[in-house]
Amino acid sequence: MTAVEILIYACLAIGVVFNTLGVIGLLRFPDLYTRMHATTKATTFGSIFTSLAVIVFGLSMFFSQNDSQYLTLAIHAFLAAACLAFTNAVSAHAIARAAHRSGIKPMLAVVDRLEEAKL
Template sequence: MTFLLVGALLLVSLFFNGLGAFSLYRFPDVYTRLHGATKCTTFGTLFAAFAVSLFSVIRFFETGEGRFIVLLIHTLIAAAVLLITNATSAHAIARAAHRSGLLPARAVVDRLEEKEEMKGGAAHD
């Protein structure tokens, strides 16, 4: 039963991580690829962390060994750090891309570019 549950969670994680990799081929430019790569990976990796937490909780109640609680704590810290750094790095990459003059492909609207043009395009030099 434990392995069915943990296995199902890992399969969901695998599915989303796979989609994240697949989106690198599907999407046209850096911004849209960031959506796929960082976010599907977050959701996928969160499910992997969830699977490990569930596994350690179940094993703790079965065996009563303290090391499973340590595993649980470390997994939760890793998940929290992942959430913070993922958002920050995605934002940093997108901002750096836009500042270095890379415009979004197939964009229907680009308010940031309009604003920089009004200022004389200084941010792109």
């Protein structure tokens, strides 16, 4: 097993672990906002790492076999990961704002300044 293969396996393992933590958080946390903490952060991070494994694989195959198909694979995987990170943050903010506007209160909250501000 070469160093590149170990790197790829490590990235895949980190990705699966964090995706699993995100889904467990989605099932375990008590209310909407805390669930969103788990899903947005953990699944974004996990998916970035599984994509990173694909990028490393594509680049290593490109440099060893000089086939431009693998370069295309790496670049497109990078673009997909970038789209994912950016869109997840924006859609999380959109859903949180919409949920608060529709009147869902955070459970167990010690303070709610947005409710006091009444926007």
